[in-house]
Each structure stands twice: as structure tokens, then as C-alpha cells.
Amino acid sequence: GWGEPLNLGAGINTTLNEDHPFISEDGRVLYFTSQGHHSIGGFDIFYSEKLADGSWSEPKNLGYPVNTTDDDLFFSPVGNGKYGYQSLFAEENVGSRDIFRYQLFETEAEYLTAIGKPPEEPIEVIEPVEEVPVVVPPVVEEPTIMYVIRPVFFDFNKYELTSDTKSTLDDLAEILQVFPLLEVQAVGHTDHKGSDSYNMMLSKKRSASVVSYITRKGIDGKRIKSIGKGEGYPVAKNNLDDGTDSPEGRQLNRRVEIIVLKPELPNVNVEEVKVPDKLKK
Known part of the structure; x- marks a missing residue:
């Protein structure tokens, strides 16, 4: 044995x-x-x-x-x-x-x-x-x-962090610890389900969840800003070309993207959302 x-x-x-x-x-x-x-x-x-x-x-x-x-x-x-x-x-x-x-x-x-x-x-x-x-x-x-900052994704109508999301944010927290002058912004987005006002509120809650998690890791809250943009900036099709619903596309739109505010660092890359060709707008 x-x-x-x-x-x-x-x-x-x-x-x-x-x-x-x-x-x-x-x-x-x-x-x-x-x-x-x-x-x-x-x-x-x-x-x-x-x-x-x-x-x-x-x-x-x-x-x-x-x-x-x-x-x-x-x-x-x-x-x-x-x-x-x-x-x-x-x-x-x-x-x-x-x-x-x-x-x-x-x-x-x-x-x-x-x-x-x-x-x-x-x-x-x-x-x-x-x-x-x-x-x-x-x-x-x-x-x-090379350090890579990745977007994080959310379940439908949710702003709570999943285990996968937390793992990605752990990487972000480590990058912010390695580069103490780095400042970023968490930008929340939603799919098109629901009203404009509701989705704006939901996108703000998603970005706030990201900021809250990062600050609990010991990162100064002044270094990560939070903003929500609602449903107005999809990266993928919410509906397919024939008009039917696209759950995969909506999943990619339910996200928080991390933007580097300053300074630009040659060995820190921000990864864009990977969208399949059939779902590109």
C-alpha cells in the first residue's frame, strides 16, 4: 500500500x-x-x-x-x-x-x-x-x-464571485503586489436581458464585487477603481444572426474587464475577451 x-x-x-x-x-x-x-x-x-x-x-x-x-x-x-x-x-x-x-x-x-x-x-x-x-x-x-490580467465572468443575473473568478482575481492581486505603482479600473458589463436601468445597477455591483475582493487581499482601494457600463458595450452577439438567443454570447458579455490606468508596463498584458468568430459582432 x-x-x-x-x-x-x-x-x-x-x-x-x-x-x-x-x-x-x-x-x-x-x-x-x-x-x-x-x-x-x-x-x-x-x-x-x-x-x-x-x-x-x-x-x-x-x-x-x-x-x-x-x-x-x-x-x-x-x-x-x-x-x-x-x-x-x-x-x-x-x-x-x-x-x-x-x-x-x-x-x-x-x-x-x-x-x-x-x-x-x-x-x-x-x-x-x-x-x-x-x-x-x-x-x-x-x-x-510576463504577467497577464484577465477578464472575469458572471452567472446570469448574478454579481457574486465564482471559484474560477476568485482564482483569476488572485492572479490580479499578485500582480498588484509585484507592481506597487500599478493602478487599474474594474469595468462591469451585462448582457441585454432586463431593463437598461437594472443592467446598469447590476454592472456596478459586479465591478464593486471585484474591487471588494481585491482590497480584502491587502491592496489599497485607491489603486483599483470601479465603474459599471450596463449592457451598452457587448463583445459578443446576444442573439444569433437568425434572431435566436445566444447563451454563449451572453455569457461572454456578463463580465468585468480590468483596464490599466497607469503606468504602462512592458511585461504586464491585459487579455481581451476571446470571442469565437461566429459570435463576433
Whole structure:
């Protein structure tokens, strides 16, 4: 049988979600997915190495192109760890998710180290010295961490936050903590069901729910403003071209979008609502 599960601790686990753990063949490397550890967006794939004392090293992000701004899950290295398989979204896919194979490279280089103190007198070279080739290791730049601010969505005629909504707002709260000068605005929207005045009130309640949740995470309320715009700014069709109701389109319209007020940051992106072609206005 199996022993009692042991939590790997705060070095691996965060206040967000971790998933899909995978141990390398030699038991020395742990691969896992996480929404935390300053992911590029959503779930990213990280690895951690087992130390001599049995603890785990600080997780490292595998970086692009293994990780993207979408949810990256189900990464499985094989054999000696030189290859990995992963389920990904891509434009060329046969279905919505296809399986991809990666080759993981290791950079090898030779080094020449000289030690000692400089001579006190000038040195004249009498005979030519044979040149020794030295391989200069390539400079490996740390990947820029990209942060993605996503919209949140609501059930019909509701302004209460769902578990999915809270997870998205947890990411927003983390971004606001990382960038203490960042100020944003929560803009509430509704579908077209109901009167204009009712929908205006509902959109304001939705944006207020977002602001309330973020401030309870310790973010100063002055940094996130709230506004409601009612039903007047749909991103998708509330009704299909034949006049029938479009529940999917109305779901996309029941939303709160986050707008960056200041400052503009190159590694903070605001994700637009993804609308299928058939529902685009």
C-alpha cells in the first residue's frame, strides 16, 4: 500500500493551485504545474531539484516556448530527460489541444581559469606562445516574466464571485503586489436581458464585487477603481444572426474587464475577451 501523503511545503506549494507532479527517472527532479511562482500566465510548468538534505530547490520556470500566456499543463519528460511531451493549444492543431514533443538542450562549454597576482616588472615575449582556443560560454538571459490580467465572468443575473473568478482575481492581486505603482479600473458589463436601468445597477455591483475582493487581499482601494457600463458595450452577439438567443454570447458579455490606468508596463498584458468568430459582432 501507500504511506500517508506529505505536503512538499511552501517552497513548492503556493496559495494558488499546483497540479500534475512528475518525478524524473532518477528521482532527482520534480516537474509540476503551478499558477503561482510568478507564472507567465495561468498554469506554467516548473522544475525543482532535490538537494542533499532531502529538501527541494527553488522552482524554476521552464520558460517560453514550453510555457505561454495560456494554461500549460500535462508536461511529461521521458527517459534521460532530454525529451518531453506536452498538451498544448496551437493554431495548427487538429483539435483544440494536441500533443507536442520537445527536445531539451543542455549547453556545454570549456573554461580557462587563471589565478595569481600581476608581475611587478614588464614582461617581453621572446618566443611566440601557442594559442589555446577557449570556448566562451553563451550568455543565457533570464526570460522576462510576463504577467497577464484577465477578464472575469458572471452567472446570469448574478454579481457574486465564482471559484474560477476568485482564482483569476488572485492572479490580479499578485500582480498588484509585484507592481506597487500599478493602478487599474474594474469595468462591469451585462448582457441585454432586463431593463437598461437594472443592467446598469447590476454592472456596478459586479465591478464593486471585484474591487471588494481585491482590497480584502491587502491592496489599497485607491489603486483599483470601479465603474459599471450596463449592457451598452457587448463583445459578443446576444442573439444569433437568425434572431435566436445566444447563451454563449451572453455569457461572454456578463463580465468585468480590468483596464490599466497607469503606468504602462512592458511585461504586464491585459487579455481581451476571446470571442469565437461566429459570435463576433
